[in-house]
Amino acid sequence: MAAIRQEKEYIQLKGMLAEMATTATKMVSDSIKSLVNRDPELALKVIEEDERLDRLDVDIDEHCVKMLALFEPKAIDLRYVITATRIITDIERVGDHSVSICRDSIRLSEQPQLKPYIDIPKMAEIATGMIHDSLEAFFNSDTKLAFDVIKRDDLIDQLNDQVTRELLTYTMEDVTKLHAVLSVLNISRRLERIADHATNIAEMVYYMVEGKIIRHTVLTVEEEEA
Amino acid sequence: MRSYLKVFFVIYIPIALILGLGWHMSTKKLMQAELVKFESEMRNKAEILKGYKFKNTFDEQTHSQLAELSKNTGIRVTIIRKDGTVVDDSYFGEQQIEKMENHSRRPEVADAFIRGEGHSIRRSTTTEKSMSYFAMKYDSGLVLRVSYPMSDLKAIQDNMIKQSVSTYIFLFIVVGLISLYLARRISNPIHQLSLVADRIEAGETKIYFPSFSDKTLTKLVSVIYRIYNSMLQKTKQLEHEKQKLNHIFGILEEGIILLDSKDSVLHFNERTVQYLGSNLKEGQNIIKQTNDMEALSFLTDILTATDSKRIQKSLRGRIYEIYIRVFDNEKLIAFFDITERAEYEQFKAELIGNITHELKTPLAMIMGYSETIMNDPDMDRKFHDKFINIIYNSSNRLNLLINDILKLHRLEMLREDINIEEPTNIQELKEEIESYYEDRPQTITMESKADEAYVLREHLNSIITNLVDNAVKYSSGETIKVSLEQSEGKVTLNVADEGPAIPVEEQQRIFERFYTMDKSKNQHSTGTGLGLSIVKHIVSLYNGKVSVQNNKKGGNTFTVVLEEKKKIEI
Numbered sequence: 186m187a188a189i190r191q192e193k194e195y196i197q198l199k200g201m202l203a204e205m206a207t208t209a210t211k212m213v214s215d216s217i218k219s220l221v222n223r224d225p226e227l228a229l230k231v232i233e234e235d236e237r238l239d240r241l242d243v244d245i246d247e248h249c250v251k252m253l254a255l256f257e258p259k260a261i262d263l264r265y266v267i268t269a270t271r272i273i274t275d276i277e278r279v280g281d282h283s284v285s286i287c288r289d290s291i292r293l294s295e296q297p298q299l300k301p302y303i304d305i306p307k308m309a310e311i312a313t314g315m316i317h318d319s320l321e322a323f324f325n326s327d328t329k330l331a332f333d334v335i336k337r338d339d340l341i342d343q344l345n346d347q348v349t350r351e352l353l354t355y356t357m358e359d360v361t362k363l364h365a366v367l368s369v370l371n372i373s374r375r376l377e378r379i380a381d382h383a384t385n386i387a388e389m390v391y392y393m394v395e396g397k398i399i400r401h402t403v404l405t406v407e408e409e410e411a
Numbered sequence: 412m413r414s415y416l417k418v419f420f421v422i423y424i425p426i427a428l429i430l431g432l433g434w435h436m437s438t439k440k441l442m443q444a445e446l447v448k449f450e451s452e453m454r455n456k457a458e459i460l461k462g463y464k465f466k467n468t469f470d471e472q473t474h475s476q477l478a479e480l481s482k483n484t485g486i487r488v489t490i491i492r493k494d495g496t497v498v499d500d501s502y503f504g505e506q507q508i509e510k511m512e513n514h515s516r517r518p519e520v521a522d523a524f525i526r527g528e529g530h531s532i533r534r535s536t537t538t539e540k541s542m543s544y545f546a547m548k549y550d551s552g553l554v555l556r557v558s559y560p561m562s563d564l565k566a567i568q569d570n571m572i573k574q575s576v577s578t579y580i581f582l583f584i585v586v587g588l589i590s591l592y593l594a595r596r597i598s599n600p601i602h603q604l605s606l607v608a609d610r611i612e613a614g615e616t617k618i619y620f621p622s623f624s625d626k627t628l629t630k631l632v633s634v635i636y637r638i639y640n641s642m643l644q645k646t647k648q649l650e651h652e653k654q655k656l657n658h659i660f661g662i663l664e665e666g667i668i669l670l671d672s673k674d675s676v677l678h679f680n681e682r683t684v685q686y687l688g689s690n691l692k693e694g695q696n697i698i699k700q701t702n703d704m705e706a707l708s709f710l711t712d713i714l715t716a717t718d719s720k721r722i723q724k725s726l727r728g729r730i731y732e733i734y735i736r737v738f739d740n741e742k743l744i745a746f747f748d749i750t751e752r753a754e755y756e757q758f759k760a761e762l763i764g765n766i767t768h769e770l771k772t773p774l775a776m777i778m779g780y781s782e783t784i785m786n787d788p789d790m791d792r793k794f795h796d797k798f799i800n801i802i803y804n805s806s807n808r809l810n811l812l813i814n815d816i817l818k819l820h821r822l823e824m825l826r827e828d829i830n831i832e833e834p835t836n837i838q839e840l841k842e843e844i845e846s847y848y849e850d851r852p853q854t855i856t857m858e859s860k861a862d863e864a865y866v867l868r869e870h871l872n873s874i875i876t877n878l879v880d881n882a883v884k885y886s887s888g889e890t891i892k893v894s895l896e897q898s899e900g901k902v903t904l905n906v907a908d909e910g911p912a913i914p915v916e917e918q919q920r921i922f923e924r925f926y927t928m929d930k931s932k933n934q935h936s937t938g939t940g941l942g943l944s945i946v947k948h949i950v951s952l953y954n955g956k957v958s959v960q961n962n963k964k965g966g967n968t969f970t971v972v973l974e975e976k977k978k979i980e981i
Contacts, residue, residue, distance in 0.1 A: 196674075196698045200714075203707030210704075317704070325702045 191256050195265075198248055199324075202269060205241040206320040208234060209276045212283040213316055213379060217309035220290040220372065221302060228287035228294075238280040245273050261393070268393040272323060275382040275389075279316060282375040282382075289368040299365045304351070305372060308344045311337060312376045315383035322390045331387035341380040348373040414601060419594035426586050434579045441571055449564055450530055453545035456486060457528075457557045465490050465553055469499055469508060477501035485563060487538070489556040491520055491546075498553065502538060511537060514556075519546040523554045532561060600628045604635070611639050666746035670697060674714055677741065686731065686746050713744060723749070758923065765940065769812055773805035780805075815941040819948065831976050834863035835871055837895060844875055844893070851883055854890045861897035865975035870949045874904065877942035878969050882908040888966055902973045910966035918959050922947045946971070 212231050219228040249270045252258065258266055293299070315334050322330040352366050352373075388400050465473065477488050481501040490498040495515025500508050514520050522529025523546035535542045541561035548554050603621045610618045620636050623629050657680075660667055666683035668691075670676060679691050687706045691697065698714070701707050709726045716722075716735045723732055729750045736743040780798040784790065790798075837859045848855040857875075864871070875893060882891040888909020896903045913921065922943045950957045953973035962968040 192696070192699075193673075196696055200698055200707060200711030203704050204711060206704050207708040320704050324704050324707065 191252075191258075194248070194252055194256070195262075198245065198252065198266070198269060201241060201245050201248065202273070203324065205238065205245065205273060205276050206324075208238055208241070209279045209283070210313065210317045210320065212238070212280055213309070214313045216283040216286040216290060217306065217313070219287060220293065220309075221306055223290075223294040223298070225291045225294045228290045231287045232284050235280050235284045238277055242273050242277040246270060260396075264393045264396060268323070268389045271389050272320075272386045275385050276320075279379050279382050282379050286372050286375050289372050293365055293368050296365050299362060299369060300355075302369075304344055304348045305369065305376075308341060308348070308373065308376045311341055311344070312379045312383070315341070315380050316386075319383040319386040319390065322387060323393070326390070326394045328391050328394050331390040334387040335384050338380050338384045341377055345373050345377040414605075415594055415598040418598045419590055422593050423587060423590035426590065427583060430579065430582060430586065434575065438572060438575055441575070442568055445564065445568060445571070449543060449559070450545060453530075453543070453557050453559065454528070454547070457545055457547040457555055460488065460555055460557070461547075461549065465498070465549070465551065465555065469505060471505075474499050474501070474505070485559065487542070487558045487560075489514070489558070491515075491554045491556060493524070493552050493554075495520070500537075517544070517546075517556075519544040520554055520556060522546065523548045523556070600625065604628070604631065607632075607635065611635075611642075616643075664747065666748075668697070668744045668746075670714075670742040670744065672740040672742075674698060674742075676700075683746065686726070686729075686748065688727070714742075716742075766816070769940065770809065773809040773812070776805040777802050777809070812941075815945065819941055819945050831865045831867060834865050834977075835868040836863055837861050840868065840871060840875075843872070844879070847876070848879060848883070853883060853886070853888065855879060855883075855893065856890065857893040857895070859895040861895060861902070864895075864897055864902045865977040866902055866953065866973055870952070871904075874946050874949055874971055875906070877946050878904075878906040878971075881942055881969075882906060886910060886966060888964070897975075900975045900977070902975060904971040904973070905968055906971075907962055907964070907968040908966040909964045912961040912965055913959060913967050921959070922957070 212234050215227055215231045219225065219231065249266050252266055253263075256262075315337050318330055319334045321327070322334065349370065352370055356363055356366050385400075388398075391397065391399050463473065463476075477499060478501050481487055486501075488499075488501040490500075491514045492498055495513040497508055497511045497514055500511065503511070515524070517531075518533075519529035519531040522531075527548050529546045530544065532541070532543045534540070535558070538560070542558045543561055543564065544556055544558040546554050546556040600621070600623050607618060607620060618639070620632055623632065660678075660680040661682075663680060663682060666686040667678070667680050668676060668683050669678040673696065675696050676691050676693050678693065684691060687701065687703070687710070689701050689703045689706055692700055697710060698707065701710060705727055709724060712724065713722070713733055713735065717737065719734075719736045721732065721734050723730060725731065729748055730753045732747045732749045734743075734745040734747070736745075780802050784795065784798055841857045841859055844857050845855065879891060879893065886908035890909065892905070892907045894905045894907075947957055950971055950973065953976060955971060955973040957969065957971045959967050959969050
């Protein structure tokens with residue numbers, strides 16, 4: 186009887202996590218879409234979505250605490266619940282970053298186009314991919330994919346530096362555009378942060394599957410092949 | 412096996428009991444007979460001993476004779492006087508005889524004194540053995556007592572018992588064997604029947620039905636066989652029905668999942684797997700076995716339904732109509748992919764909007780400017796001419812648009828086979844194209860490795876001009892290259908520009924009617940938005956393909972492949 190209930194609770198948790206994950210990934214990609222298409226309506230929709238994300242965050246947290254208290258799970262089940270409680274904070278932060286991108290996107294849509302975005306959509310694509318893949322890795326317990334996500338983080342950092350440099354030279358030429366430049370700069374930074382959260386999630390996935398903590402360590406080739 | 416033993420014991424135990432009882436009774440009878448025999452023998456011996464004239468007092472000669480007799484036969488002879496004192500005893504000497512106690516109280520002696528003879532079996536106090544006594548009163552008033560030690564009788568009896576025991580053991584074995592045989596005869600058919608029943612229950616298909624000599628059993632077997640046969644027919648029918656159902660499920664356009672009350676998968680079809688993009692196993696919770704994030708949240712939303720309803724949901728860019736039927740302890744979910752329908756609806760709405768928009772724009776210009784001219788007859792000549800020009804251009808554009816729409820409609824309606832007798836001269840077409848585009852800012856070059864092709868000239872022309880027109884309108888490069896090749900009855904045409912490249916997600920949509928890449932419709936008022944649609948339809952007439960790729964120069968290359976439609980000479 187208890188086992189059946191436990192099973193049911195796990196399934197419920199999985200469903201909730203999936204909902205949260207899909208909501209967050211959609212928020213990230215929609216926020217960038219609103220930026221590129223200069224679509225403030227979509228941006229407003231994304232900002233509304235954040236409420237759902239926050240509610241899910243609280244629900245899942247309570248659910249996890251309940252499960253830990255009731256069933257005292259062991260080994261992989263315990264790590265699963267713990268990982269769930271930890272990644273939802275990351276997912277929730279990803280949602281917040283998306284909201285911030287949307288605010289800037291609305292601001293930018295009120296001004297003339299700065300210049301065609303080239304690196305920003307590229308960054309967004311990588312960041313969205315990372316978030317998506319890290320969560321995919323979580324649902325499939327796929328450490329290989331998790332490592333792949335962690336590796337992609339460097340690329341984002343490089344792009345972020347590049348965008349920053351470019352925008353700096355741009356302001357030198359034309360100071361009047363400073364407002365827009367700051368917005369784009371913020372967006373770039375936010376994307377970089379989203380990528381960091383994806384990396385966190387990927388690290389947690391590795392912990393969940395293998396039971397080893399790989400945060401704050403330098404990845405070696407052997408580990409990646411393990 | 413157990414029934415076999417049971418039957419065996421049912422038969423054997425009563426027989427064995429009766430046998431045992433019989434044995435007991437018969438041995439008892441034998442013993443008694445032996446005893447009687449013994450007694451009469453002793454009487455005979457006493458009678459024989461009558462011949463001796465025993466005296467009232469101990470006599471040496473007589474005693475020695477008696478002792479001799481005892482030694483030879485083991486018999487003990489005692490002679491007792493009326494007062495109970497022992498005169499002589501063949502077992503003992505003279506001194507001992509004198510010491511012997513009075514025998515008048517011995518039961519056999521007492522009986523002999525009263526009735527003439529007496530008999531008893533008891534322990535002798537004199538010899539301290541179990542003895543059988545027989546006493547007889549003689550005429551002289553003396554009592555002669557003959558006695559045998561019982562051990563002799565016992566030996567005889569034991570011998571008899573031994574013999575009878577071996578006989579009975581033999582009997583027991585015989586009865587046992589007979590019972591075994593009978594038990595087998597009775598239980599074997601039943602055992603076989605139960606085996607058959609077990610096999611039927613286990614669902615074996617090839618079952619041997621034994622035949623029995625017994626009528627009742629034969630009837631029973633035939634009944635079982637008939638029941639089994641009809642069951643087999645029924646299962647076959649069921650299997651068949653199930654296969655039919657599975658087949659129907661398999662070819663259905665809809666994805667179908669049947670879940671029980673705990674959301675475990677009872678049944679699903681291939682289409683479901685295709686739609687959800689994750690493998691399912693029957694008998695497991697659907698959420699537990701799905702690991703794809705999008706599919707998971709898609710499903711959790713659906714599974715919350717507690718009563719039957721219809722919802723629309725999208726998964727990975729496809730739109731599904733989902734019917735949920737909730738039964739008592741089952742849930743049936745059917746997915747129907749309505750992406751194309753939804754897209755078509757949207758497309759139709761867009762098309763109507765586009766047509767009206769496209770037609771209204773030049774019409775509004777015509778109406779507006781002609782009204783201005785009507786209201787202001789004394790208008791400045793310069794403005795007047797300019798307005799007239801605008802009106803003329805707009806009506807031209809309107810005409811072009813209507814022509815394009817009609818052409819497209821015609822092409823869409825056209826589904827007959829084309830048979831071309833005269834091939835199109837490519838060189839002539841090349842000159843025509845190049846002269847047509849002479850005054851454009853870009854350089855348009857056309858090269859052909861073929862001289863002629865079996866494609867209608869107007870069709871080829873229409874394809875090339877439409878593609879080149881687009882390149883002229885939308886590309887910012889210097890040159891536009893048209894190249895034509897022909898091999899094995901196929902004509903391949905490439906139109907390459909120098910960019911900017913059309914994004915990948917737009918590459919499919921540009922072939923739709925009125926689709927222009929920029930959503931703001933006023934930026935390129937030159938295109939009718941029907942060009943590529945026309946190209947697509949011409950291509951479909953020639954069973955061909957049209958596609959667009961990004962090329963090395965950062966532009967787009969449109970590739971058209973046509974099958975030549977040469978008239979077959981019969």
